[in-house]
Amino acid sequence: MPIAEDKRKEIQNVFRTFLQNQARLIQRLRIEDLHINPFLIRILSKEMGLKDASSIVRWLVSQRLERSVVTSFGLALQEAARVFSEGTGVGGADILKTKDGRHHYIQVKSGPNTIPKDLGVRISQLLRSAQRRNRGSVALFGMCYGSKKQVSSIVRKYVGEEGKIDWLAGREFWEFISDTPGCIEEIFEIASQVGEDFQGPDGRTLSQILEAKVADLCTEFQKMYGESGEEMWKRLLDQNS
Numbered sequence: 001m002p003i004a005e006d007k008r009k010e011i012q013n014v015f016r017t018f019l020q021n022q023a024r025l026i027q028r029l030r031i032e033d034l035h036i037n038p039f040l041i042r043i044l045s046k047e048m049g050l051k052d053a054s055s056i057v058r059w060l061v062s063q064r065l066e067r068s069v070v071t072s073f074g075l076a077l078q079e080a081a082r083v084f085s086e087g088t089g090v091g092g093a094d095i096l097k098t099k100d101g102r103h104h105y106i107q108v109k110s111g112p113n114t115i116p117k118d119l120g121v122r123i124s125q126l127l128r129s130a131q132r133r134n135r136g137s138v139a140l141f142g143m144c145y146g147s148k149k150q151v152s153s154i155v156r157k158y159v160g161e162e163g164k165i166d167w168l169a170g171r172e173f174w175e176f177i178s179d180t181p182g183c184i185e186e187i188f189e190i191a192s193q194v195g196e197d198f199q200g201p202d203g204r205t206l207s208q209i210l211e212a213k214v215a216d217l218c219t220e221f222q223k224m225y226g227e228s229g230e231e232m233w234k235r236l237l238d239q240n241s
Helices: 005-028 038-048 053-082 117-132 153-161 171-178 183-197 206-225 229-238
Strands: 095-099 102-109 138-143 166-169
Touching (some): 053 102, 053 171, 102 117, 138 153, 153 166, 206 229
Antiparallel strands (some): 095 102
């Protein structure tokens, strides 16, 4: 049985909103947002081919967006998972799932290696607290992607062993919350379709928006530091130190 159409549309909206937010982030980028570290650029210049304004700006923008995209899409995956929630109203749980008359309170994170020790301990405490409020309920920790063998030692120790909270990752997680075998493939397909069809408000694709912004920032960079050569490197250091 496939995912219900209303839930499919909700997930499409979540993913589309993620891309819209990335487009807005790119369009708002300024040269100051790139946080230029002249030492890092210089030491990587040979190996990364950072030899002129264009290559440096493209690399800086890539680094800036990579950090943003990973965090933002992690949140989008968590939001997609909440589409299958029956609601919680209980601190420490993102999803409530009822199976065979038992409530399952689930804390959701995007992947198998996304939490530090302190957060792992705190998640276990919150889930046990949620469980105590409803006798007979089950507390779970869910991860939107990854396999059992990829789950970090932190989750295994501080959530599983010490926290006494069971966990589900990847395929098992999506099937559990959706009651749909093959749910993860459908989520994957939705992500593909949204990515293929996406256009910003002005009709441009994300790559077109990015290329235009790189060109604008490259012009700004050249005005501040020059195009290339020793004079560029001197200005790069002088104006960032």
